[in-house]
Amino acid sequence: MSEEKKNAPSNFIKNMIEEHNRTNRFGGLVHTRFPPEPNGYLHIGHAKSICLNYGLAKEYRGKFNLRFDDTNPTKEDQEYVDSIIDDLNWLGVDWEDRLFFASDYFDQLYEYAVTLIEKGKAFVCDLTADEIRRYRGTLTESGKNSPYRDRFVEENLDLFDRMKKGEFPDGSKTLRAKINMAHGNINMRDPVLYRILHVPHHRTGDTWCIYPMYDMAHGQSDSIEGITHSICTLEFEDHRPLYEWLCKNIGIYCPRQIEFARLNLPYVVMSKRKLVRLVKEGFVRDWDDPRMPTLKAFRRRGYTPEAIWDFNERIGVAKVKGMADWKLLEHCLREDLNRRATRVMAVMRPLKLVIENYPEGQVEELDAVNNPEDDSAGTRKISFSRVLYIERDDFREDPPKKFYRLAPGRETRLKHAYYITCKEVIKDEKGEIIELRCTYDPKTRGGWSDDGRKVKGTLHWVSARTAIPAEIRLYGHLFTQSDSEKGLKEEEDFTANLNPNSLETLHGYVEPSLKDAEVGDRLQFLRQGYFCVDPDSSSERLVFNRTVSLRDSWARIMKKKKK
RNA sequence: UGGGGCGUAGCCAAGUGGUAAGGCACCGGGUUUUGGUCCCGGCAUGCGAUGGUUCGAUCCCAUCCGCCCCAGCCA
Numbered sequence: 001m002s003e004e005k006k007n008a009p010s011n012f013i014k015n016m017i018e019e020h021n022r023t024n025r026f027g028g029l030v031h032t033r034f035p036p037e038p039n040g041y042l043h044i045g046h047a048k049s050i051c052l053n054y055g056l057a058k059e060y061r062g063k064f065n066l067r068f069d070d071t072n073p074t075k076e077d078q079e080y081v082d083s084i085i086d087d088l089n090w091l092g093v094d095w096e097d098r099l100f101f102a103s104d105y106f107d108q109l110y111e112y113a114v115t116l117i118e119k120g121k122a123f124v125c126d127l128t129a130d131e132i133r134r135y136r137g138t139l140t141e142s143g144k145n146s147p148y149r150d151r152f153v154e155e156n157l158d159l160f161d162r163m164k165k166g167e168f169p170d171g172s173k174t175l176r177a178k179i180n181m182a183h184g185n186i187n188m189r190d191p192v193l194y195r196i197l198h199v200p201h202h203r204t205g206d207t208w209c210i211y212p213m214y215d216m217a218h219g220q221s222d223s224i225e226g227i228t229h230s231i232c233t234l235e236f237e238d239h240r241p242l243y244e245w246l247c248k249n250i251g252i253y254c255p256r257q258i259e260f261a262r263l264n265l266p267y268v269v270m271s272k273r274k275l276v277r278l279v280k281e282g283f284v285r286d287w288d289d290p291r292m293p294t295l296k297a298f299r300r301r302g303y304t305p306e307a308i309w310d311f312n313e314r315i316g317v318a319k320v321k322g323m324a325d326w327k328l329l330e331h332c333l334r335e336d337l338n339r340r341a342t343r344v345m346a347v348m349r350p351l352k353l354v355i356e357n358y359p360e361g362q363v364e365e366l367d368a369v370n371n372p373e374d375d376s377a378g379t380r381k382i383s384f385s386r387v388l389y390i391e392r393d394d395f396r397e398d399p400p401k402k403f404y405r406l407a408p409g410r411e412t413r414l415k416h417a418y419y420i421t422c423k424e425v426i427k428d429e430k431g432e433i434i435e436l437r438c439t440y441d442p443k444t445r446g447g448w449s450d451d452g453r454k455v456k457g458t459l460h461w462v463s464a465r466t467a468i469p470a471e472i473r474l475y476g477h478l479f480t481q482s483d484s485e486k487g488l489k490e491e492e493d494f495t496a497n498l499n500p501n502s503l504e505t506l507h508g509y510v511e512p513s514l515k516d517a518e519v520g521d522r523l524q525f526l527r528q529g530y531f532c533v534d535p536d537s538s539s540e541r542l543v544f545n546r547t548v549s550l551r552d553s554w555a556r557i558m559k560k561k562k563k
Numbered sequence: 564u565g566g567g568g569c570g571u572a573g574c575c576a577a578g579u580g581g582u583a584a585g586g587c588a589c590c591g592g593g594u595u596u597u598g599g600u601c602c603c604g605g606c607a608u609g610c611g612a613u614g615g616u617u618c619g620a621u622c623c624c625a626u627c628c629g630c631c632c633c634a635g636c637c638a
Contacts, residue, residue: 009576009577009585039638069638138565139633139634140564143634174636176636184565185565185633194636196636213637214637214638218638234631235632235638237632237633238567238633240567314585314586315576316575320569320575321569325573325587325588327587327588328586328587330587331586338600372595402598404598415596416596455596456598458596458598460597550598550600551599552598555598
């Protein structure tokens, strides 16, 4: 069996890896990792990092680790560990037996710190947080040395040991690297390596009251695990010199840190702070509200992991900060769903339609194809009768040009059923159309006419006597502005840009074959879009989320006309 | 005014001394019992700007312009 391999486009990281392989820098190995901090839920931006790291390991037949960067017990929690693992499994990521935690290395990290002290490369500093800030200098002025910088090694060793033993209160002392307070890169101005935190850790409990900072943990964990390419986002570029300085001065293997631009999507927010507010202040239902950019939300909305992978492969990887386009994500989704989703008929905004010449009480079973893209999906029976519902949008009393659907006196096709002709429009006292009276042509059963007569439009429908009522949720962008901070007035914050119409709830009808649909089932509602069964569904009530609409060229024609 | 990055089409993004890949979007056409899918075609005399080197520059050099990140005992 030959497997057609997609031409994954090149990017600067692959070029770098290939250069490393050419020069044998890492012995031809590629070993990556995804290093989340367990302090929140994964979102679509994390997916880019995951796909990148895991994808590279796969492509170069290397290894991939999952490592939680859990060095700040004040923010982290087991709940997030579980949630992150769940999302990674959903994405199909396999770290085999390599699930690690930075906290697994606390003993080793402590020894590394001792090594630095012994080499005269680190010292215990008694400055307060405020003092440290003042001593650090500014972007343009160099800092000045801490008065504790020249403590003897023995004293530093003793103090650090006592920090570990819990002799000092939070914030009273830190361990700092001894580098250069005049360095242009502020990260090199004697950065804090360890701080005192009398806080229990979700994994190590009360074992520790000193915890390493990011810089003292991340690169060292990479080193311990034999990571070759430590891929992170752009804002860590300034940390690379420190990453390398620490490896070198501790005297351990040094991976290569590579920085790439994180993913940004318009009309949504990705920052943890903002996401929390949306949930806490009730702007969305929860972390998995289908309007959220969290992976949980994408999952609930009906997105497939395959689509997310495809999207990430297509947006590429670079150092240019940019905005990805929802249109591309949606394209990837439709492409995947088109292949796999069963077609069914559902009416979102029902309009009653009575076929006057169809015998009262008669019911017919008609054949319907389940998926024209997949013959193996087979066919099903759908029942036809005298009273139906069609989509309100599929009828126009005064049809504009190029409107192919139903209109007074016009003949059109009911999908899989018959040609019908609209004879009469019935309105209520307010002038609202409440019912259509039509006739059908019995000779067009199945939707064909053998006299060569053609109709332009084909409508979806459900039979009133068998249709199941359903709640249908349509989603729009969370924000009205591509950037949630755009155009805010003086006193407003980003929530002022929330889209008040991001959720529209409809009550329609679906065909009876959906009676036993299960949560998560993905379907195409013919001519409308892809939908999935929401967990809010019960045996009493079916709830569908619109995952994404179908491309709608009629809507585009109308839009153009308006302009 | 310190340090680190980035500027190729509406959005992403390859290429890097030999005359601008690809995808999305968009436009036009064909097929179609989904105005879906699919198929065909179009879409940068141009690579932030200006000089220079060269037979030849998006690529090398110089200068300039624009944007982003960094002053947590967060990651």
